[in-house]
Structure formats: structure tokens, C-alpha cells
Amino acid sequence: MIRRHEDIIIESLARFLTPFIQAFALYVLFLGHYSPGGGFQGGVLMGASFILLVIAYDIIEGKRRITEKFNIVLNATGVMVFSGTGLLCLILGGEFLDYSQLAAILPVGPEEARGLGILAVEIGVEITVAAIMVSIFLDLASAGEHEEALK
Amino acid sequence: MIWQFDLILLTLVVICAVAAITVKDLLSSAIVLGAYSFLMCLIWTGMGAVDVAFTEATVGAGVSTVFFVAAIYHTTRRTKD
Amino acid sequence: MKTLDIIGWFAVLTTGALLIYGTAEMPNWGDPNSPPSTHVSPRYIEKADEETHTPNMVTAVLADYRGYDTMGETTVIFTAGVSCMMLLRRRQGK
Numbered sequence: 001m002i003r004r005h006e007d008i009i010i011e012s013l014a015r016f017l018t019p020f021i022q023a024f025a026l027y028v029l030f031l032g033h034y035s036p037g038g039g040f041q042g043g044v045l046m047g048a049s050f051i052l053l054v055i056a057y058d059i060i061e062g063k064r065r066i067t068e069k070f071n072i073v074l075n076a077t078g079v080m081v082f083s084g085t086g087l088l089c090l091i092l093g094g095e096f097l098d099y100s101q102l103a104a105i106l107p108v109g110p111e112e113a114r115g116l117g118i119l120a121v122e123i124g125v126e127i128t129v130a131a132i133m134v135s136i137f138l139d140l141a142s143a144g145e146h147e148e149a150l151k
Numbered sequence: 152m153i154w155q156f157d158l159i160l161l162t163l164v165v166i167c168a169v170a171a172i173t174v175k176d177l178l179s180s181a182i183v184l185g186a187y188s189f190l191m192c193l194i195w196t197g198m199g200a201v202d203v204a205f206t207e208a209t210v211g212a213g214v215s216t217v218f219f220v221a222a223i224y225h226t227t228r229r230t231k232d
Numbered sequence: 233m234k235t236l237d238i239i240g241w242f243a244v245l246t247t248g249a250l251l252i253y254g255t256a257e258m259p260n261w262g263d264p265n266s267p268p269s270t271h272v273s274p275r276y277i278e279k280a281d282e283e284t285h286t287p288n289m290v291t292a293v294l295a296d297y298r299g300y301d302t303m304g305e306t307t308v309i310f311t312a313g314v315s316c317m318m319l320l321r322r323r324q325g326k
Contacts, residue, residue: 028205033286036201038294040305044209051217072317079310082303097299115285118295125306132313133214141221144320198261202290 004058014056021049029126033115039122043129050134059142068146071131078128085120097121152197160197164190175230181219188212 022045029042054062066074086097094101099117100110108116138146167187174180188211195204259266276297280289284296294302 032291033288035288036205036290038202038291041202041205041209044214048209048213048217051214055217075310075313079306082306086299086303097303099296099299111283111285114283114296118284118286118291121295121299121302122291125302128306128310132309135313136316137214137217137221139316139320140218141224143225144322146321202288 004061010056014052018049018053021045021052025049025126025130029122030119032122033118039125040129042122043126044133046126046130047133047137050130051137054134054138054141059138059146062138063146066134071135074127074131075135078124078126078131081124081127082121085117085124089117157194157197160190160194164194177223177226177228177230178220181216181223184219185212185216188215 025042025045028037028045029039032038032042050062050066053065085099085102089098089101090096092101092104097117099114101113102117103110103113106113106116164187167183167190171180171183171187174183188207192204192207192212195201195207263269276289276293280292280297281287284292286292286296
């Protein structure tokens with residue numbers, strides 16, 4: 001599917017758009033406290049920016065940016081950040097995912113600690129969703145070959 | 152929520168849903184599903200569920216259409232039945 | 233018309249009629265006296281901001297009060313990606 005066409009308009013437009021999409025993804029993530037958005041939507045946008053790059057160039061170019069091993073590590077990191085936050089609350093003496101216990105190690109009150117706990121959890125969701133979207137797309141688009149193209 | 156606008160959106164959603172399963176070309180079917188997702192996104196926004204609308208726009212219309220197109224490239228483009 | 237078509241139309245029409253019959257019992261959209269708006273929602277609307285310092289109460293409910301559900305959702309996405317990788321990925325030289 002994804003053969004490189006060497007089309008300068010498409011390639012430079014994709015290169016131009018990608019940082020803006022990623023900045024918007026981070027905006028959606030960090031303003032999830034105040035406006036619509038959050039980890040899931042931001043993660044999908046972050047994955048979509050990388051998918052745009054892979055479509056405009058090819059899979060080889062995409063894997064030069066994020067290698068497959070790094071992507072697999074990112075897959076698991078997000079879930080680990082999420083459950084690690086819960087486990088930290090458990091270690092600090094509260095219940096699982098009771099973020100107000102994080103006030104013991106953060107210089108804020110329990111209410112702000114809950115807000116920061118929400119942020120940590122959303123970052124975990126963002127990492128996992130972005131990496132999983134990229135990995136599913138690469139597997140689907142190349143039928144698991146991860147090489148240049150079949151057709 | 153304005154009922155005329157609501158009625159137009161719901162009619163278009165039904166038309167898109169029927170078109171997505173009747174059209175013979177699988178690629179057009181995927182694109183029509185993307186249009187369906189955007190109309191659903193407008194309906195969610197009208198109901199005030201902005202977070203759901205955002206998710207519908209990113210996942211339903213954005214990424215899942217890309218996944219469908221990627222999968223269709225590995226099969227035949229026209230349906231047999 | 234084949235027999236399978238008739239069975240399909242019958243199933244679709246019956247399910248549709250049952251679903252429309254089911255919506256007749258549902259409360260109106262935005263009804264303040266419906267069960268979802270009387271039991272647990274007022275608690276979240278009153279206390280979410282002061283308890284979590286998160287003005288967007290959808291995020292507060294999703295990630296704080298119902299954080300365990302969101303962890304399950306993330307695990308589902310992770311499992312989907314890993315199973316996609318296991319089913320589709322082919323190594324070179326095999």
C-alpha cells in the first residue's frame with residue numbers, strides 16, 4: 001500500500017503539519033482538566049500525526065523515526081504509568097488509585113494532588129493509545145511485513 | 152437543541168448508515184462511514200456531550216477510517232454479494 | 233427472494249420494533265427527575281471541582297472517581313494492540 005511516490009507537495013505538507021498536530025495533541029492532553037479532551041483523544045491525535053507521516057513517506061522512513069522496539073516499549077509504558085500511579089497510592093497507605101495519598105510526596109494539598117494524579121493517569125493513557133494506534137496501523141497497512149509495500 | 156437541525160442531522164445519519172451497507176465499493180463504504188461518524192459527532196455536540204463528540208471525531212472519523220482503508224487495500228475492493 | 237433474506241429481514245425488523253418499543257419507556261432527554269440525574273450525578277456536580285480541582289467534571293469522573301474503569305479501558309487497548317501484533321506481524325526469514 002505505502003509506496004514512496006517522491007511527491008514534494010505531499011511530503012513537505014506532511015512535514016509541515018506533523019508538529020502542529022502533535023502540539024495540538026499535547027494541548028488536548030494538558031487542557032483536559034479545563035476543556036473537552038483528555039488522554040484518549042490526545043493519544044489518538046498523536047498517533048494520527050505519525051500515521052500521516054507514514055502515509056506521506058513510507059514505512060521505512062516512519063520506522064527511522066520510531067523504531068519498532070521503542071514502539072513496543074511505549075505500548076507497555078503507558079499501562080505501567082497508569083497502574084504505577086495506582087500502586088504508588090497503595091504504597092503510600094491509601095487505596096488503589098486514591099490520588100489524595102500523593103500529597104505525602106508532592107508539595108500540594110490532597111485536592112491538588114488528586115488533580116495531578118488525574119494528569120499522571122492521562123499521560124499514561126496518551127502514551128499507550130498513541131503507540132497502539134501506530135502499531136496497529138503499521139501491522140494492517142503492510143500485512144505484518146513492515147517493509148516497503150506489497151502493492 | 153433546535154429540532155429542525157436535529158431532524159436534518161438524524162435523517163442524514165440514517166441515509167449514511169443505509170448507504171454504507173448498500174454501496175458496492177468497499178472504499179466508498181469506508182468513507183461514508185467516516186461521514187456518518189462526523190454527523191454523529193454533530194449530534195453529540197448538540198446534546199452537550201462534547202467529550203464524546205471529540206472522541207467520535209478523532210476515533211470514529213479519523214483513525215478508524217484509516218484502518219478500514221488500510222485493511223481494504225489487502226482485499227478486493229468490490230463486494231461479491 | 234431467498235429464505236435467508238426473509239430470515240434476515242424478519243430478524244432486523246423484529247429487533248428494530250423491540251428497540252423502538254423499549255425507548256417509549258425511557259425518560260425524556262435532560263429530564264431532571266429521571267433516575268440518572270437524581271442519584272449520583274448531583275454529588276459529582278456539587279463536589280467534583282472542590283474535591284479534585286478539575287473544572288471539567290467529565291475528566292474528574294473518568295480518571296478519578298471511575299479510575300479503575302479507565303485502567304481497564306487502557307488495558308483493553310493494550311491487549312488489542314498486542315494481539316494485532318501477534319496475529320499479523322511476520323518476521324523476515326521465515
